[in-house]
Amino acid sequence: EAGVTQFPSHSVIEKGQTVTLRCDPISGHDNLYWYRRVMGKEIKFLLHFVKESKQDESGMPNNRFLAERTGGTYSTLKVQPAELEDSGVYFCASSQLRGAEAFFGQGTRLTVV
Amino acid sequence: GENVEQHPSTLSVQEGDSAVIKCTYSDSASNYFPWYKQELGKGPQLIIDIRSNVGEKKDQRIAVTLNKTAKHFSLHITETQPEDSAVYFCAASISHNNDMRFGAGTRLTVKP
Numbered sequence: 227e228a229g230v231t232q233f234p235s236h237s238v239i240e241k242g243q244t245v246t247l248r249c250d251p252i253s254g255h256d257n258l259y260w261y262r263r264v265m266g267k268e269i270k271f272l273l274h275f276v277k278e279s280k281q282d283e284s285g286m287p288n289n290r291f292l293a294e295r296t297g298g299t300y301s302t303l304k305v306q307p308a309e310l311e312d313s314g315v316y317f318c319a320s321s322q323l324r325g326a327e328a329f330f331g332q333g334t335r336l337t338v339v
Numbered sequence: 340g341e342n343v344e345q346h347p348s349t350l351s352v353q354e355g356d357s358a359v360i361k362c363t364y365s366d367s368a369s370n371y372f373p374w375y376k377q378e379l380g381k382g383p384q385l386i387i388d389i390r391s392n393v394g395e396k397k398d399q400r401i402a403v404t405l406n407k408t409a410k411h412f413s414l415h416i417t418e419t420q421p422e423d424s425a426v427y428f429c430a431a432s433i434s435h436n437n438d439m440r441f442g443a444g445t446r447l448t449v450k451p
Contacts, residue, residue: 232382266348268345268440268441268442268444271441274438317383319382323434324438326371326434327388328373330375330382330383331382332380332382
């Protein structure tokens with residue numbers, strides 16, 4: 227069974243540009259999460275989808291971040307326009323049950339220069 | 340909301356020694372406490388978890404203890420090996436009800 231996959235693994239963009247991260251969850255997992263880890267800090271919750279619906283987006287930093295999960299399958303996280311403080315590793319995770327065991331992707335390391 | 344604190348941020352031990360990582364949480368309603376291991380270039384992987392109806396759980400060289408009264412839980416790794424070197428994260432959630440909150444991570448280095 228394929229795990230959670232994320233694309234790209236690395237992205238370096240200039241301040242002001244747009245970047246779109248993609249996450250393919252484990253098949254059948256209705257719950258999909260986005261997290262971010264800034265250097266040396268906690269893995270911080272961004273938002274949670276149940277199928278195609280946003281269940282909780284309380285962790286989204288600001289309106290430069292837009293997450294979608296059309297059709298309830300893969301999800302995208304777009305940052306537009308990117309700022310320096312957006313740099314970090316963005317993780318996607320999926321689970322069958324909310325708040326239960328979550329399976330993580332390998333992450334996308336975003337560097338904004 | 341839930342706030343999870345994790346200590347220490349870095350830990351270096353000699354191969355064969357034990358390593359202990361501690362976490363505290365703020366929401367007394369939390370009932371699910373997983374531990375994740377993140378190796379270089381990979382995403383966090385669940386290594387062990389504990390639910391609030393038990394005080395201790397063990398899986399080979401790894402054990403987790405939970406003190407609900409004090410709101411803290413710990414990861415214990417015995418007979419450490421170089422391949423245990425990684426970043427370890429604790430987390431807490433109210434299973435089925437809310438989303439996991441993570442600690443800041445502990446970078447464990449096991450020296451051969």
